[in-house]
Amino acid sequence: QNACTPCATGTSTIFKGSDTAASCLADRDEDGVPDxxxxxxxxxxxxxxxxxxxxxxxxxxCDDSGATLCLNGAFCDSAAQDxxxxxxIGFTGEQCDVDIDECLSNPCHEESTCVDRxxxxxx
Numbered sequence: 328q329n330a331c332t333p334c335a336t337g338t339s340t341i342f343k344g345s346d347t348a349a350s351c352l353a354d355r356d357e358d359g360v361p362d363x364x365x366x367x368x369x370x371x372x373x374x375x376x377x378x379x380x381x382x383x384x385x386x387x388x389c390d391d392s393g394a395t396l397c398l399n400g401a402f403c404d405s406a407a408q409d410x411x412x413x414x415x416i417g418f419t420g421e422q423c424d425v426d427i428d429e430c431l432s433n434p435c436h437e438e439s440t441c442v443d444r445x446x447x448x449x450x
Contacts, residue, residue, distance in 0.1 A: 334351035335351065355368050355369060356368060356369055356370055356371045356372070357371070358371040358372055358373040359373050360372075360373055360375060365384075365408065366382060366383060366384035366408050367383065367384035367385075367386045367387035367388075367408055367409070368387075368408050368409055369387060369409060369410075370384075370386040370387040370396075371386065372384045372385070372386035372387070378391055379391060382407075382408065383405050383406070383407070383408050383409075383410075384408070387405060387408070387409060387410045388405050388410070389403035389404060389405040389410055390405065396410050396412065396422060397410075397412035397413075397414075397422055397423050398412075398418075398422050398423050398424045399414070399415060399417075399418045399423050399424070400415045400423075401413055401414045401415055401418065401422075401423035415446075416446045417429075417445050417446025417447070418446075426443070426445065427446075428443045429441075429443055429444075429446075429447060429448040430442070430443045430448050434448060434450070435448075435450035436450065
């Protein structure tokens, strides 16, 4: 890989000692910090701030103030430079930001209209 050839999505160009020698290294969040040393592999955090020195960057650390990783009342669990959201009923998605449409299964009789509500439906 040379400096003129761009790296694929999900990798970063890293120069080692010379402007003409470069390698593409895994970088899922594309923040310029290779996954092998990134303290938060799915959330951009090029500054690598880790206020509580627990090894997980503030950008993906559930217990650091200001981190709003999981939405809609979900429980956030951070470990090993990553986090997992455990969604409340009615939500899904990596950050529990997707309202599940309970009407997709067509639960109402043919002559009634389904109205999706939070974690439920009405006919």
